[in-house]
Amino acid sequence: NAGVMQNPRHLVRRRGQEARLRCSPMKGHSHVYWYRQLPEEGLKFMVYLQKENIIDESGMPKERFSAEFPKEGPSILRIQQVVRGDSAAYFCASSPFGGRRETQYFGPGTRLLVL
Amino acid sequence: DQQVKQNSPSLSVQEGRISILNCDYTNSMFDYFLWYKKYPAEGPTFLISISSIKDKNEDGRFTVFLNKSAKHLSLHIVPSQPGDSAVYFCAASPNAGNMLTFGGGTRLMVKP
Numbered sequence: 001n002a003g004v005m006q007n008p009r010h011l012v013r014r015r016g017q018e019a020r021l022r023c024s025p026m027k028g029h030s031h032v033y034w035y036r037q038l039p040e041e042g043l044k045f046m047v048y049l050q051k052e053n054i055i056d057e058s059g060m061p062k063e064r065f066s067a068e069f070p071k072e073g074p075s076i077l078r079i080q081q082v083v084r085g086d087s088a089a090y091f092c093a094s095s096p097f098g099g100r101r102e103t104q105y106f107g108p109g110t111r112l113l114v115l
Numbered sequence: 116d117q118q119v120k121q122n123s124p125s126l127s128v129q130e131g132r133i134s135i136l137n138c139d140y141t142n143s144m145f146d147y148f149l150w151y152k153k154y155p156a157e158g159p160t161f162l163i164s165i166s167s168i169k170d171k172n173e174d175g176r177f178t179v180f181l182n183k184s185a186k187h188l189s190l191h192i193v194p195s196q197p198g199d200s201a202v203y204f205c206a207a208s209p210n211a212g213n214m215l216t217f218g219g220g221t222r223l224m225v226k227p
Contacts, residue, residue, distance in 0.1 A: 004158070006158075031213075033213070033214070033215075035215075035217075040219075041219060042119075042121075042204055042217035042218050042219045042220055043159070043204065043206075043215075043217045044217070045214040045215060045216065048213055048214060055213075056212060056213070056214060058214070059214065091158050091159070095213075098213060100147070100208075100210075100213075101146075101147040101164075101166060101208065102213070103149065103161050103164060104161075104213075104215060105161060106151070106158035106159045106160070106161075107158050108156075108157055108158045109156075109157070109158050111156075
């Protein structure tokens with residue numbers, strides 16, 4: 001499967017725990033974007049990363065959320081001390097060059113449920 | 116403040132007819148627009164895009180129209196098929212930056 005891969009597909013956490021969401025971009029893509037979709041809403045941009053660099057994190061909540069895209073391995077979106085309002089679908093997208101007007105291809109998402 | 120709006124939350128169309136999905140935007144800095152289709156429990160799938168230098172782009176049954184003066188775009192699907200039933204999102208990208216701003220989606224139901 002050459003598409004964007006995300007795991008886990010479903011994640012259940014209790015309030016106060018940590019959630020780690022992983023994203024492997026399409027083969028040949030080195031630019032990764034994370035979006036969040038709350039129930040009955042559209043997707044909202046969170047962060048844009050290139051290998052080992054955060055390019056744009058203007059959509060990231062200031063606290064508890066962090067993202068990385070190491071030289072080797074998948075991109076990780078980390079949510080510390082989760083709260084019920086973090087329950088959402090988290091989608092990762094990738095593109096090859098990060099250029100202007102470049103299509104972003106999405107993974108299947110991780111559905112986070114905070115109890 | 117929603118910069119990209121899809122004012123129709125749902126649309127029902129008969130198979131074989133035309134489906135028209137609409138999208139309005141407010142930010143003049145947007146210059147690239149995309150439509151994605153999304154099935155439940157899956158990620159958005161890219162359908163078609165248009166640059167602000169064009170007013171129409173066609174790909175098979177899908178055509179996107181852009182009216183820059185009205186800050187309006189629409190997706191036409193002809194003929195509609197039951198497999199087209201999904202939620203459709205329009206998205207916009209600014210002339211500086213790569214982030215996509217999405218509308219709230221329109222649920223299309225194509226009846227056999």
